[in-house]
């Protein structure tokens with residue numbers, strides 16, 4: 001299943017002593033169930049904080065978040081159960097095997113017995129192209145493979161919402177290219193609701209149904225673009241990326257972000 005997200009009037013201020021840092025202010029947007037939304041914005045504008053607020057590991061200062069119409073709150077210690085997160089840094093547990101890393105989330109959920117957990121974890125390793133690597137340890141895998149493990153771990157718990165924080169940001173260009181398409185294929189099959197943060201404009205356009213652009217902090221939403229290329233896109237990626245529409249969206253995003261004309 002996938003769920004909608006409604007963010008309404010969301011603000012976040014960090015306080016340390018007498019200092020206040022207003023990160024974002026009055027941010028509102030809706031994400032439909034199964035929609036792929038990409039958030040772009042300058043470094044430090046609060047994209048990660050926004051994801052953590054949706055995941056409920058950070059409390060907002062003002063505003064509300066609803067998942068499928070239900071307001072959510074959290075204790076800050078772990079993400080809301082409907083939500084899985086994938087980060088730029090692989091954050092795998094180095095002392096656990098790849099299989100155990102993937103089944104860990106299921107263990108936290110608590111209601112799946114060990115044999116079934118391992119079966120689900122193995123299925124997900126197959127789906128992300130890591131068949132046969134379950135007994136390896138993270139240090140034996142390349143960066144791209146580690147990120148595949150992170151993806152399998154996030155998806156194995158069958159979340160309603162997938163929050164991704166620059167998941168391919170530290171990968172080389174070819175691995176990144178391949179994983180973008182693999183993620184789109186997985187998403188095409190399961191249609192999770194995705195909120196995906198990136199700095200990469202081309203990646204944003206290739207992946208998104210909708211792109212939200214944040215300003216410098218205190219951040220607000222300064223643009224929202226519907227990316228209307230038909231799906232699937234991976235079988236005609238070059239056509240999509242060389243199209244006039246792609247270049248038009250790219251120019252608009254560069255202008256939004258204060259970059260020079262292309």
Ligand SMILES: Nc1ncnc2c1ncn2[C@@H]1O[C@H](COP(=O)(O)OP(=O)(O)OP(=O)(O)O)[C@@H](O)[C@H]1O
Pocket residue numbers: 014015021023041042043044045046047048049050
């Ligand atoms: N726990 C915290 N306490 C105080 N300040 C914080 C905390 N977390 C983040 N910040 C500050 O909030 C601002 C936004 O940080 P955040 O990581 O959300 O930005 P970002 O847009 O994801 O950055 P980047 O694009 O560089 O990854 C930064 O100035 C950061 O230093």
